[in-house]
Amino acid sequence: MTKVTVVGAGNVGATCADVLAYKEIAEEVVLIDIKDGIAEGKALDIWQKAPIDVYDSRTVGSTNDYAKTAGSDVVVITSGLPRKPGMTRDDLIETNAGIVKSVTENVVKHSPNAIIIVVSNPLDVMTYQAHITSKLPRTKVIGMAGILDTARYRAFLAEALNVSPKEIQAILMGGHGDTMVPLPRYTTVGGIPVTELIDSEKLDAIIERTKFGGGELVKLMGTSAWYAPGSAAAQMVEAIIKNQRRVFPVCIKLDGEYGIDDCYLGVPVILGRNGVEKVIELDLNDAEKQLLEVSRSHVKEVMDVLDKIGSN
Ligand SMILES: NC(=O)C1=CN([C@@H]2O[C@H](COP(=O)(O)OP(=O)(O)OC[C@H]3O[C@@H](n4cnc5c(N)ncnc54)[C@H](O)[C@@H]3O)[C@@H](O)[C@H]2O)C=CC1
Numbered sequence: 598m599t600k601v602t603v604v605g606a607g608n609v610g611a612t613c614a615d616v617l618a619y620k621e622i623a624e625e626v627v628l629i630d631i632k633d634g635i636a637e638g639k640a641l642d643i644w645q646k647a648p649i650d651v652y653d654s655r656t657v658g659s660t661n662d663y664a665k666t667a668g669s670d671v672v673v674i675t676s677g678l679p680r681k682p683g684m685t686r687d688d689l690i691e692t693n694a695g696i697v698k699s700v701t702e703n704v705v706k707h708s709p710n711a712i713i714i715v716v717s718n719p720l721d722v723m724t725y726q727a728h729i730t731s732k733l734p735r736t737k738v739i740g741m742a743g744i745l746d747t748a749r750y751r752a753f754l755a756e757a758l759n760v761s762p763k764e765i766q767a768i769l770m771g772g773h774g775d776t777m778v779p780l781p782r783y784t785t786v787g788g789i790p791v792t793e794l795i796d797s798e799k800l801d802a803i804i805e806r807t808k809f810g811g812g813e814l815v816k817l818m819g820t821s822a823w824y825a826p827g828s829a830a831a832q833m834v835e836a837i838i839k840n841q842r843r844v845f846p847v848c849i850k851l852d853g854e855y856g857i858d859d860c861y862l863g864v865p866v867i868l869g870r871n872g873v874e875k876v877i878e879l880d881l882n883d884a885e886k887q888l889l890e891v892s893r894s895h896v897k898e899v900m901d902v903l904d905k906i907g908s909n
């Protein structure tokens with residue numbers, strides 16, 4: 598039986614669990630939260646939608662009882678505070694590091710073979726936290742951000758070009774923050790390089806909007822996004838559970854790739870049954886390398902903050 602646990606039954610976690618269930622990505626989806634009854638309630642609500650949307654994945658809710666999560670193939674960690682207007686993702690580090698650490702300990706105790714997908718922010722550094730706490734290989738503890746950031750970029754491009762979002766292929770690298778690195782050189786529209794279809798001024802504006810895409814939504818809603826983040830995490834789960842070997846930007850600890858050691862950054866990978874099956878190394882030009890270095894040094898600074906807090 599395929600089993601997936603989602604930790605945190607808030608906006609992102611519940612959305613992710615819903616997508617996992619209605620797309621029948623896993624046979625059993627467990628939702629767990631510390632708030633009394635919330636996970637049970639949302640799991641029941643998703644199950645009651647099954648006759649309407651026609652799916653048969655089972656959903657189970659749990660208030661902090663990790664026994665119910667035992668033997669999960671994949672665990673998605675969404676527990677933690679979201680930011681409010683005026684905050685950066687990095688402002689969440691102290692609270693969320695403690696949460697991600699204790700959650701990871703419980704996850705590994707009950708599902709030692711699970712692949713862990715981290716969603717909590719600040720994303721790259723929470724992936725670091727989960728990786729060191731779990732003591733699992735780096736290919737099995739990865740972060741979700743690149744699919745979301747790339748989706749925002751693709752959605753903005755589809756709107757500007759008045760084409761279907763299905764036609765836009767793109768890749769984006771780096772940390773999940775304002776220093777992320779969209780790559781126009783690797784962006785195509787139905788196989789046509791995007792630079793042949795849009796002028797550079799408009800493309801630059803879309804890249805800027807993408808970098809601040811999370812903040813745009815925080816400003817509008819007073820809390821951060823959940824529909825696209827929940828679906829993006831579910832898409833990673835699907836690639837793993839179905840061994841699809843899809844090519845996605847995913848946050849992973851770099852071990853020499855791109856000339857970078859000991860830093861958690863978004864890079865293109867092949868995602869399959871074993872988690873990251875391969876890190877793909879693109880032949881970046883000097884300008885792209887420079888942007889990636891800016892992103893690396895920012896993430897490293899936040900990793901240093903985590904080391905100082907000492908929750909690892
Ligand atoms: N990586 C990405 O691209 C994205 C990351 N995020 C991040 O995801 C996280 C969750 O966001 P939302 O779902 O909007 O927040 P939310 O506040 O709606 O839900 C968070 C849930 O975590 C639960 N929780 C807290 N401590 C817990 C613990 N120790 N064990 C189990 N559950 C616990 C809370 O009770 C709450 O239900 C935030 O850190 C946010 O910044 C959000 C969107 C995109």
Ligand SMILES: O=C([O-])CC(=O)C(=O)O
Nearest residue numbers: 680686718811812821822
């Ligand atoms: O912006 C936030 O705080 C949540 C997030 O990471 C995103 O939506 O990209």
